[in-house]
Amino acid sequence: MREAEIRDLERRNLIAILKHTKWKISGADGAAEFLGVHPATLASRIRSLKITRSQSEHIKKS
DSSP states (O other), X not given: OOHHHHHHHHHHHHHHHHXXXXXXXXXXXXXXXXXXXXXXXXXHHXXXXXXXXXXXXXXXXX
């Protein structure tokens, strides 16, 4: 798998988790807790992958 494919997979997985948690990042039942990472780390990954709620609405589940 190439780096671009890995980033795309990570991006799609994060979007799926964010949708599952209704875009709740921190706190009980938030995406960070689900992933086992600090909320600031997750927020940083979301920014670096340029994930926005409006863009994610157009991505279909596989």
